[in-house]
Amino acid sequence: MTKSSKKNKYSDIRRTLLKAMGYAPILSFPNIIRSKASTDVLIIGAGLSGLYAANLLEEEGYKVTVLxxxxxxxGRVLTQKEIPGNPETGGTAFGSGYARVIDTANRFGINLIDLKPVIPYFRERTLSLGGEIIPKEEWPSHPRNVLPDEFRNLPPNAFFHTFLGSNNPLSAPQEWMNEDQFIHDISVHEWLNKKGFSDELVDLAYNLNISHGYSAKDVSVLMLMFVNAFAASQSRLGFQTSLVADGGNIRIAEEMANNLKHEVLLNKEVTSIDLSQDSAKVSCDDGTSFSADRIICSLPFSVLEGISIYPKIMGPQSQAIKSLKSQKINMLHLVPKKPFWESDGMSPNMYTDQLAGMILSQRQASSPEKVDSLTVWLRGPIAERLDRMDQNEAIASVIQSIEDLRPSAKGQLEVAAYHSWFLNPYSKGDWAYWAPGQIKEFGREISKPHHRLHFCGEHTAIANRGMEGALESGERAFFEILDLG
Ligand SMILES: Cc1cc2nc3c(=O)[nH]c(=O)nc-3n(C[C@H](O)[C@H](O)[C@H](O)COP(=O)(O)OP(=O)(O)OC[C@H]3O[C@@H](n4cnc5c(N)ncnc54)[C@H](O)[C@@H]3O)c2cc1C
Incomplete structure (x- = not known):
């Protein structure tokens, strides 16, 4: 397929998605209302959400400064350009229904790689529980398999979303914010127990290599219903694949930044926001300060919590900033010296209950049998345990765990990169996750403007997840400012 026919294909996909979701299509950085005022807007944070808002505002004639x-x-998109295959340490892949992400990539001429040829390899994982490798054919009758009879063929990581998919009361992702759904704002643990599942099953099917929460007890099933409905809404469009930007997803952020009239100001750590005067003022740790008519803040709440805001934010929104949690996740990239998996005949991908966490191989869609590097996904309690160690010790412990499980890997793994998102002071974790009761308590409050301060960031998205959620939120903040005239 040529680049231009691909471009049309993805623009069409975007229109289809927006139509399917009942949104008015916004075609490439809209010129909906011609700018009336040259309002100054300061944007805090040059992640996807902040950069998207900045581009939209500039298109409408606003003067924008990004700190x-x-x-x-x-931000949380970080491509390891120096590692073969450009693996991602942050935002990894997106569905073909990620309308805004795809449209943005098209706008900047970024080619998108269709990962369809890689998907079967990605799903195939060597399972290891309690230090034992469990061959695929033994899993359905293995004593550790406590899945219900009709699901015993599934790997442990596939059960929860399969089961939730057939029991999800949401018919559209954004319904998780509807009051009549708040009865589901209970923990995943409680919900699974109510469905008749044992704690042993919860440990196997949810707590292992946990993707949302620290355990099934501290995350709301209503949030997982949103995650599940979002995935389903993508599949319903009929495009069951994943995409990455050629050269890495970071290119999407970099191109948005390059497109701005004024360069993003780097190394500007905002420490306080003063909204008490006629214009809003932010101060940075290097002693500089900036004023603007409006501010858009894209910081995750785990970071925003440490920033002084005057007048103070009160009520449920303040509660949200203090208590909305961020997923702990560390990423380790390893380059194999040789394809050690060929000597033991098992998939290089692994799903374990040890420090090795989950391992996914980085493959190129053009030659899917070729593995460039391995990415170890270390989540929840594993990430927390590793964060208590010195970095070298943490990396050595993970490699030791892989080698213990898989002697063929001994001496074959070269460390290429390691990143703890929780120890990164500018993210303090990954995606936000909602504890039981929090959606009801402050779900509709968290993105409300406070004086001249507006909010964006994936944690404020209501219809989309991840990278698309970040852009959705930047678009919402843009509209808030546009509506002010
Ligand atoms: C390991 C991992 C895997 C992921 N996989 C996927 C995936 O496959 N698909 C998907 O859709 N999404 C995925 N995501 C999620 C996706 O990357 C994020 O949702 C998205 O990038 C968040 O964008 P944001 O703009 O909301 O926040 P951020 O990217 O966090 O942007 C906030 C910005 O603010 C800056 N900042 C922080 N503090 C200050 C301060 N005091 N002053 C000024 N600036 C500050 C930060 O440096 C950052 O640049 C993944 C994320 C991670 C980490």
Whole structure:
């Protein structure tokens, strides 16, 4: 397929998605209302959400300044360009229904790689529980398999969303914020117990390599219903694949930053926001300060919590900033010296209950049998345990765990990169997760503007997840400012 026919294909997909979700299509950085005022807007954070809002506002004639604490743009999107295959340490892949992400990539001429040829390899994982490798054919009758009879063929990681999919009361992702759904704002643990499942099953099917929460007890099943409905809404469109940007997803952020009239100001860590005067003022840790008519803040609440805001945010929104949690997740990239999996005949991907966590191989869709590197996903309690160690010790412990499970890997793994998102002071974790009761308590409050301060960031998205959620939120903040005239 040529680049231009691909471009049309994805633009069409975007329109289809927006139509399916009942949204008015916004075609590439809209010119909906021609700018009336040259309002100054300060945007805090050059992740996807902040950069998207900045681009939309500039298109409408606003003067925009983006302040970024880090020495790079992209936030939780981070491509390891120096590692073969450009593996991602942050935002990894997106569905073909990620309309805004795809549209943005198209706009900047970024080619998208269709991962369809890789998907079967990605799903195939060597299972290891209690230090024992369990061959695929033995799993259905294995004593550790406590899944219900009709699901015993599924690997442990596939059960929860399969079961939730057939018991999800949400018919559209954004319904998780509807009051009549708040009866489901209970823990995943309680919900599974009510469905008749044992704690042993919860441990196997949810707590192992946990993707949302620290355990099934501290995350709301209503949030998982949203996650599940979002995935289903993508599949319903009929495009069951995953995409990555050629050269890495970071290119999407970099191109959005390059497109701005004013360069993103890097190394500007905002420490306080003063909204008490006629214009809003932010101060940075290097002693500089900036004023604007409006501010959009894209910081995850785990970071925002440490920033002083005057006048103070009160009520449920303040409660949200203090208590909305972020997923702990560490990523370790390893380059194999040789394809050691060929000597033991098992998939290089692994799903374990040890420090090795979950391992996924980085493959190129053009030659899916070729593995460039391995990415170890270390989540929840595993990440917390590793964060208590010195970095070298943490990396050595994970490699030791892989080698213990798989002697063929001994001496074959070269460390290429390691990142703890929780120890990163500008993210303090990954995606936000909602504890039982929090959606009801402050779900509708968290993104409400506070004086001249507006909010965006994936944690404020209500219809989309991850990277698309980040763009959705930037678009919402843009509209809030546009509506002010
Ligand atoms: C390991 C991992 C895997 C993921 N996989 C996927 C996936 O497959 N698909 C998907 O859709 N999504 C995925 N995501 C999620 C996705 O990457 C995020 O949802 C999205 O990038 C968040 O964008 P954001 O703009 O909301 O936040 P951020 O990217 O966190 O942006 C906030 C910005 O604010 C900056 N900042 C912080 N503090 C300050 C301060 N005091 N002053 C100024 N600036 C500050 C930060 O440096 C950052 O650049 C993944 C994330 C991770 C970490």
């Amino acid at each position: 970024e604490a880090d020495k790079r743009v992209g």
